[in-house]
Amino acid sequence: xxxxxxxxxxxxxxxxxxxxxxxxxxxxxxxxxxxxxxxxxxxxxxxxxxxxxxxxxxxxxxxxxxxxxxxxxxxxxxxxxxxxxxxxxxxxxxxxxxxxxxxxxxxxxxxxxxxxxxxxxxxxxxxxxxxxxxxxxxxxxxxxxxxxxxxxxxxxxxxxxxxxxxxxxxxxxxxxxxxxxxxxxxxxxxxxxxxxxxxxxxxxxxxxxxxxxxxxxxxxxxxxxxxxxxxxxxxxxxxxxxxxxxxxxxxxxxxxxxxxxxxxxxxxxxxxxxxxxxxxxxxxxxxxxxxxxxxxxxxxxxxxxxxxxxxxxxxxxxxxxxxxxxxxxxxxxxxxxxxxxxxxxxxxxxxxxxxxxxxxxxxxxxxxxxxxxxxxxxxxxxxxxxxxxxxxxxxxxxxxxxxxxxxxxxxxxxxxxxxxxxxxxxxxxxxxxxxxxxxxxxxxxxxxxxxxxxxxxx
Numbered sequence: 001x002x003x004x005x006x007x008x009x010x011x012x013x014x015x016x017x018x019x020x021x022x023x024x025x026x027x028x029x030x031x032x033x034x035x036x037x038x039x040x041x042x043x044x045x046x047x048x049x050x051x052x053x054x055x056x057x058x059x060x061x062x063x064x065x066x067x068x069x070x071x072x073x074x075x076x077x078x079x080x081x082x083x084x085x086x087x088x089x090x091x092x093x094x095x096x097x098x099x100x101x102x103x104x105x106x107x108x109x110x111x112x113x114x115x116x117x118x119x120x121x122x123x124x125x126x127x128x129x130x131x132x133x134x135x136x137x138x139x140x141x142x143x144x145x146x147x148x149x150x151x152x153x154x155x156x157x158x159x160x161x162x163x164x165x166x167x168x169x170x171x172x173x174x175x176x177x178x179x180x181x182x183x184x185x186x187x188x189x190x191x192x193x194x195x196x197x198x199x200x201x202x203x204x205x206x207x208x209x210x211x212x213x214x215x216x217x218x219x220x221x222x223x224x225x226x227x228x229x230x231x232x233x234x235x236x237x238x239x240x241x242x243x244x245x246x247x248x249x250x251x252x253x254x255x256x257x258x259x260x261x262x263x264x265x266x267x268x269x270x271x272x273x274x275x276x277x278x279x280x281x282x283x284x285x286x287x288x289x290x291x292x293x294x295x296x297x298x299x300x301x302x303x304x305x306x307x308x309x310x311x312x313x314x315x316x317x318x319x320x321x322x323x324x325x326x327x328x329x330x331x332x333x334x335x336x337x338x339x340x341x342x343x344x345x346x347x348x349x350x351x352x353x354x355x356x357x358x359x360x361x362x363x364x365x366x367x368x369x370x371x372x373x374x375x376x377x378x379x380x381x382x383x384x385x386x387x388x389x390x391x392x393x394x395x396x397x398x399x400x401x402x403x404x405x406x407x408x409x410x411x412x413x414x415x416x417x418x419x420x421x422x423x424x425x426x427x428x429x430x431x432x433x434x435x436x437x438x439x440x441x442x443x444x445x446x447x448x449x450x451x452x453x454x455x456x457x458x
Contacts, residue, residue, distance in 0.1 A: 001070070001071060001072035002032075002034040002035045002036055002070075002071055002072065003032070003035045003036075003071055003072055003073045003074070003075055004035070004036050004038070004063075004071040004073070004074045004075070005024075005027045005030070005031060005035055005036065005037045005038065005075050005077070006038050006040065006059070006074065006075070006076045006077065006094075007024040007027055007037070007038065007039040007040055007041050007042075007077045008040055008041070008076060008077065008078050008079075008090050008091045008094055008106075009040050009041050009044045009052055009056075009090045010041065010078075010079050010080070010084045010087045010090070010091075011087045011089055011090070012081075012083065012084055012087050014081075014240065015041060015045070016046075018150035018151055018152050018157065019152050019157065019205060019207055019238055019263075019264065020207060020238075020240055021045070021149065021150045021157075022041060022080040022081065022159065022209075023080075023141050023145060023149065023158075023159050024037065024039045024041065024042075024077065024080070025080065025136035025139045025141075025159065025209075026077050026080060026105065026106060026132060026133075026134070026136060027039075027075070027077050028136075028139050028141070028142075029133060029135075029136055029139050030075070030133075036071070038059065040055060040056065040059070040090075041080075042149060043055055045150065052090070053093075056090060056093060056094060057097075060094065060097050060098055063098060063100055064097075064098065064099045064100065073103055074100060074101070074102045074103065075102070075103045075104075075105060075130070076091070076094065076102050076103070076104050076105070076106075077105050077106040078091040078104060078105070078106035078107065078108035078109050079091075079106040079107040079108050080106070080107075080209075081107065081209065081211075081240070081241075082107055082173075082174045082175040082177070082178050082211060083107070083174060084106070084107045084108065085106075085107030085108045085110065085111040085112060085174055085177075085341065086174070086339050086341070087108075088108055088112065088115070091108050092115075092119060095116070095119050095120075095123070095125055095127070096119060096122075096123050096125075098125070100126075101126040101127065101128075102125075102126070102127050102128075103127065103128045103129070103130050104116065104127055104128070104129050104130065105129070105130040105132040106132055107132075107174065107178065109129050109130070109132065110129075110132055110177065110178055111174055111177050111178075111341050111342055111343065112341075112342055113129060113342065114342055115342070116129070132178075134164070134165075134178055134179065135164050136161065137160075137161055137164060137186050140194075140197075141158055141159070141198075143201065146158065146198075146201055146202070146203065152204070152205035152236075153204075153205075155202060155203065155204035155205060155234075156201065156202050156203045156204075156205075157203060157204075157205040157206065157207060158198040158201075158203045158205075158206050158207070159206075159207045159208075159209050159240075160191075160194055160195070160198070160206060160207075160208065160209070161186075161208060161209050161210045162185065162186055162188075162191045162208060162210060162213065162223060163183065163184060163185050163186065163210045163211075163212070163213055163215070163216075164179070164182075164183070164184045164186070164210075164211075165178075165179030165181075165182045165183045165184060165211060165212075166179060166181065166183055166211045166212040166215060167181060167182070167183035167212070167215055168181070168212065168215070169181050169281055169345070170280055170281055170282055171279070171280045171281040171344065171345045171346035171347075172280045172309070172311075172338045172339075172344065172346050173344075174341050174344070175211045175212070176345075177341060177343055177344065179211070183212070183215055183216075185216050185219045188219070188222060188223050188226055191223060192223075192226050192227065192230065195227065195230070195232070196230065196232075199232050199235065204234045204235055204236065205235070205236050205237070205238075206235070206237050206238075207237070207238050207239075207240055208237065208238070208239045208240065209240050209241070210239065210240075210241065211241055212241070212244065213239050213241070213243065214243040214244045214246075214247035214253075215244070217246075217247060217250055217253065220247075220253070221250070221252055221253055221256065224253070224256040224257070224260060225256065227260060228256060228259060228260060235260075235261070236260075236261035236262070236263060237260060237261065237262045237263075238262060238263050238264045239262065239264075239265075239266070241266070242265075242266030242267060242268055242307060243265070243266065243267055243268065244267075244268050245267055245268055245269055245285065245289065245290065245293050246283075246289075246293075247267075247293075248267065248292075248293035248294075248296050248297055248304075249289075249292060249293060249296070250296075251296055251299070251300075254296050254297060254299065254300040254302060255300055257300070257302060258300040258301060258302055262302075264305070265297065265302050265303065265304045265305065266304070266305050266306075266307060266334060267293065267297075267304045267305070267306050267307065268307045269290055269306040269307060269308060270282055270307065270308065270309045271308065271309055271310075271314070271322060272287055272290065272321070272322050272325055273314065273318050273321070273322070276309075276311075276314055276318070279313065279346075279347075279349060280309070280338070280346065281345070287325065290329070291329070294329060294331060303332070304331060304332070305331075305332040305333065305334050306326065306331050306332065306333050306334065307334050307336070308322065308326070308333050308334065308335050308336075308365060309335075309336055309337075309338055310322075310335065310336075310337055310338070310358060310361060310362060310365070311337065311338040311349075311358075312351040312352060312353055312354070312355065312358055313349035313350060313351060313352060314352065314353075315352045315353065316352075316353050316357065316361065319361050320361075322365075323361075323364065323365055323368050323380070324380045326365075326368060326369070326372070327368045327371070327372050327378045327379060327380050328378055328380075329372075330372045330373065330376070330378075331369070331372070331373070332369045332373045333365055333366065333368070333369040335362050335365045335366060335369075337358055337359070337362060363419075363420075363423055364423055364427060366420055366423075367379075367420040367421070367423035367424040367427065368380075368424070369420075370417055370420040370421070370424070371420070371421075371424045374417070377391070379424050379427055379428050380431075383432075384428045384431060384432075385425075385428035385429055385431065385432045386432070388428060389410075392410045392411065393409050393410045394407055394408070394409055394410040395407070395408045395409050395410075396408075396451070405450065405451055406447075406448050406449060406450050406451065407425075407447070407448045407451065412446060412447040412448060413446035413447070418441070418446075422439050422441055422448075425439060426438060426439055429451065429453060433453050433454070435453060435454035436453075436454060437451065437452065437453050437454075438451075438452045439451050439452075440452070
């Protein structure tokens with residue numbers, strides 16, 4: 001009898017973008033000829049929450065009502081990449097509503113066994129947890145998937161790896177929970193042959209899904225030089241999980257990435273504070289190291305996005321020091337709050353700030369990144385608001401009818417980036433008046449209604 005293989009939706013941001021969209025490689029690795037693969041990640045792509053729920057409800061209803069009898073086993077894959085284990089919303093919805101025995105695999109099943117056991121005790125879920133083989137190096141994406149899955153531009157894209165695992169022992173990272181700090185760089189000849197195969201299938205964009213593609217720089221440069229020698233016209237590439245900061249001390253790597261048209265360059269900076277890096281077991285570095293990497297990236301016209309980590313065991317002042325540094329440097333950011341995973345080695349440090357304040361600082365970090373990269377303005381400079389208002393032509397205007405102020409003149413709508421602009425304005429006014437500031441924004445009119453400074457409206 002065939003098996004039913006189900007790929008559960010994961011609410012990770014990468015699933016929204018065609019260039020990063022995950023193929024069900026883990027299920028393709030175990031799929032046999034007559035097995036039925038239902039990729040709910042694909043079926044729910046770009047669907048809203050209500051539509052996703054309806055799709056899951058339909059398959060749950062069909063399985064519960066007896067459709068499952070035609071299958072020897074129901075295997076549920078919970079995520080494709082290590083960080084996916086944290087996104088448990090839809091897999092837990094599925095587990096709490098299914099009444100048939102299921103076998104679980106993938107990052108959520110590997111990392112959160114205790115949580116799954118708790119669900120089973122409350123719902124009488126019958127389940128087993130499979131040992132997931134995360135080595136998808138030899139998995140080949142079928143032609144029909146290349147054709148129907150999200151494309152980059154008008155061309156099919158492929159996901160592939162040239163390495164497996166990571167040799168680092170970062171305390172906050174789920175990768176080590178999947179690979180136990182092992183690392184392998186696969187045969188370069190075979191990897192080049194796979195790129196050539198996908199190119200022959202019409203693929204013009206490859207997303208490398210390696211967890212740490214830059215752990216062995218000489219091997220990576222060798223691979224990229226071989227890729228360059230292939231002269232595959234119209235091809236471009238990305239690296240989903242990004243690079244280590246130290247990779248960009250090497251100008252040869254920067255030159256190759258530019259020539260091969262790598263996009264969405266992500267760099268693991270984590271934090272500028274040494275005590276923070278020690279707590280998460282990252283190699284020591286100083287600010288000069290970050291600046292060296294950025295200089296090299298800019299020399300080759302690569303636009304990096306820095307991975308920046310924050311946690312409640314770091315003070316607000318130290319987080320702001322990070323933001324001030326990144327703002328002066330003029331770099332884009334990808335911000336994550338450190339999450340707790342079962343079995344992770346990160347100790348439980350004393351919380352110095354609340355989760356609410358942490359989320360506010362994360363929002364401020366994205367506002368800083370927007371202002372410094374798009375508007376080319378450092379919101380932490382001295383007299384920032386006065387300089388910004390003069391530069392952009394803004395005026396605080398008094399409204400006699402309700403004894404408040406609002407913002408007049410100048411642009412007040414920036415599409416979906418507007419919320420970042422508002423957060424930046426709040427911060428600059430807060431610095432000017434040395435008190436809390438909040439803004440009431442009219443979504444329909446696309447302009448500020450009023451600005452509250454401290455207990456007074458301004």
